[in-house]
Amino acid sequence: MIDDWPVSLELVLGVALAFSAFSSASEAAYLSLDRIAINRLERSRDLLSRGTHFLRKRLSSLIITLLLLNMFANIVATVVSVRLLDQFLAQEPFYLAAVFDIKRYVLVGEILFLVLFSLVLIIFCEFFPKWLAVYYAMAYSRAVALVLLPIYTVLMPITLPVAWMIRWVISRIQFPLAPEVPRLASSAPAVPVHYTNKTPARTASTLSPGKITQPKNTSKNLLAKGITTIAPKGEVKSSQQRASLDDEYFFRIPFDREQFLNYAHLSSHAGVLKKVELGLLKNFVQYKNMEVxxxxxxxxxxxxxxxxxxxxxxxxxxxxxxxxxxxxxxxxxxxxxxxxxxxxxxxxxxxxxxxxxxxxxxxxxxxxxxxxxxxxxxxxxxxxxxxxxxxxxxxxxxxxxxxxxxxxxxxxxxxxGRVPGTEHNNDQKTLIKSVGKGFFRVPGTTPLSDINEHFAINMSSETVETLGGYLLEHFKRIPKRYETFNDLYFEYTVQECTQKGISVVILKRVSS
Missing domain, CATH: 3.10.580.10 (CBS-domain)
Known part of the structure; x- marks a missing residue:
């Protein structure tokens, strides 16, 4: 019957071995998808991710499908390989007869062949494919999703009853429960905890000893938004005491984000806050409740x-x-x-x-x-x-x-916002920062005079005054990152540069 197949037995054997390796690798890959990978597949919208997530959600039925496919491929591979062995023995009678008696040892030879073939099948169709699939679980699962979907659909009438039967058998098996771990007895008596949803009402008297009034020097728009200030009782003899009371009452008022920004704008218009300080406050209010x-x-x-x-x-x-x-x-x-x-x-x-x-x-x-x-x-x-x-x-x-x-x-x-570079600092001596034994990080705008004073050397140039200009004078162009240049004092390495010039340089002291 096998000899009547329209294709060669070698081709059938190769296809069977390929399907065996494919099913083994697919089983290992889908079982290796952890919760992180599943979460990413669920959020992805491309076709491969959706197909992979669809199969992973039906893992039990998918595993049964792959096991049936693997078993069928292994059976076909074994039968075809035995038939190829029989054909080989039949075509070489004289050579084999000189080695051993065919009639006596043909059965032993087929058994040994099956043992060796099983070892090859286990190594190259089980261990090696599964190892690769576990190592590249996500990539392999996505790659084979479109191939597994039609196979899963065709074998669904078989896999679903088998999966239901397995679940029914497992539900009827009574597994012994794990022994309960005894808890340590506490000497302190249990204290009942009572929870309540009632909260005390917040009134003006609980906020401050004074009364709440509207400010006189605010616009109608700000008044309509409910901005309030507090006038304390009695006379305040000094402006310092008045400021301390205002601060105390100000921070006691429960205002929202919009009212806080309105206070900030009022302070800016009154000259209390600078424009930069107002911008920082607005950024803080905007970002302080955001997540990473x-x-x-x-x-x-x-x-x-x-x-x-x-x-x-x-x-x-x-x-x-x-x-x-x-x-x-x-x-x-x-x-x-x-x-x-x-x-x-x-x-x-x-x-x-x-x-x-x-x-x-x-x-x-x-x-x-x-x-x-x-x-x-x-x-x-x-x-x-x-x-x-x-x-x-x-x-x-x-x-x-x-x-x-x-x-x-x-x-x-x-x-x-963009933090100004250290080149805007007036104290240029602080810009020469030690970053290792014999290494210094220096901005390109550092004057040569500051470098000379810091290292007690005599570096000079007739045309430039800064370290960046000194290096540009040598390179005759804008250098690339990590380009180096040596002189009598240092080994210069360009760490950061732009189209306009050199930003940061690493200096290495040259031993005298």
């Missing part, structure tokens, strides 16, 4: 370096040197497993003074960022980042999956 998710860089926009890819250390240095962002995340395979972050400043040092020669040395230089939830208040997150060793924080969802990253600079920028 509204400040973070989303996961799909994170650019980093995958440490699982085999590359030479020189290739890795070149990638770091031309990385376009201030912070470089390093992850392994997926962005959920970020091992650390390297800043531009450390990149400049690593290229020269802390020159790493192995991947282990690179990992030791990585900063370990903290992890915060997407729903955390932005002010609390700012405090956490400020108290941590890194200026970068990983933002995770409630299941532990990485949703994005947020930096200290991003939060400060939203609250205060």
């Amino acid at each position: 998710r509204q400040f973070m860089i989303p996961r799909d926009r994170i650019k980093g370096i995958d440490l699982s890819k085999k590359r030479s250390i020189e290739s890795l240095k070149k990638t770091i040197r031309h990385f376009p962002f201030k912070y470089i995340p390093f992850y392994r395979v997926q962005k959920d497993s970020i091992e650390g972050v390297l800043s531009q400043e450390k990149c400049a040092l690593s290229m020269h003074g802390l020159d790493f020669k192995t991947h282990q040395e690179l990992r030791r230089n990585l900063e370990k960022p903290i992890t915060i939830l997407t729903t955390k208040n932005i002010l609390a997150a700012l405090d956490d980042i400020r108290n941590s060793a890194s200026e970068v924080a990983l933002v995770s969802d409630e299941y532990g999956g990485i949703e994005g990253i947020v930096t200290y600079d991003d939060i400060i920028y939203r609250f205060f």
Whole structure:
């Protein structure tokens, strides 16, 4: 019957083995999808994600479908392989007869062949495909979703009754319950706790000893919005006492966000607040109740370096040197497993003074960022980042999956706007910052005279006065990041530059 098939047996064997490996890998991949992956599939709207989520929700029926497909493929592969063995034995009678007696040992030979074939089947159609599928669970599940959907639909009349039967059998089995862990007895008696929804009424008498009146010097629009001030009882003898009382009463009044902003605008018009201070207050009121998710860089926009890819250390240095962002995340395979972050400043040092020669040395230089939830208040997150060793924080969802990253600079920028560069500081001596043994971070606008005074050297130029101009005079062009230049005093490394000039330079003292 097998010999009457219109296709060759070798082709049938190859297809059967391919289906066996396909079903085994699909089973492992869909079982390996954790809650983080399922949550992402549920939020995605593309066709592959929707198909993968549809199959993952019907996991029991899908596993039965894959097991039936795997069993059928293995049976076909075994039968066809035995038939191919019989054909081989029949075509080589003289060669085999010289080795052993065919009639006596043909059964033993087929048994040994089946054992070896089973080992090959287990290794190449079970272990290896499942290992790959577990390692790349999300990518493989999405890739095979459109293939599994029609197979699942065709076999549904078989898989659904089988799944129902399995559930019925399991429901009839009485599993022994785990023994209850005894609780430690407490010596303190239980105190009943009573909850009530009643809250005391807030009246004007509870707010202040004075009465609430409308201010006389406000416009009708502000009066219509209910802005009030408090006139204390009795005479206030000094302006200082009056100010202290006003402050005390002001902070006792329960006003909302709109009234707070109105007070701020009134103070600005009266000259109490400057325009910059008013802008800071408005930013604070706008952002103080926001969550980290509204400040973070989303996961799909994170650019980093995958440490699982085999590359030479020189290739890795070149990638770091031309990385376009201030912070470089390093992850392994997926962005959920970020091992650390390297800043531009450390990149400049690593290229020269802390020159790493192995991947282990690179990992030791990585900063370990903290992890915060997407729903955390932005002010609390700012405090956490400020108290941590890194200026970068990983933002995770409630299941532990990485949703994005947020930096200290991003939060400060939203609250205060673009922070002026240190080149606007009048005290240029404080700009020369030590960042390592023999390394200094200096803005490009630092005068050469300040560098000479700080290091007790005699660096001079007839045409320029700043460090950036001194380097431009040497390069004759706008240099690229991490370009270097040596003179008698330092090794200069350009850390930051724009189309207009050099922003930040790393100086390394040259030993005399």
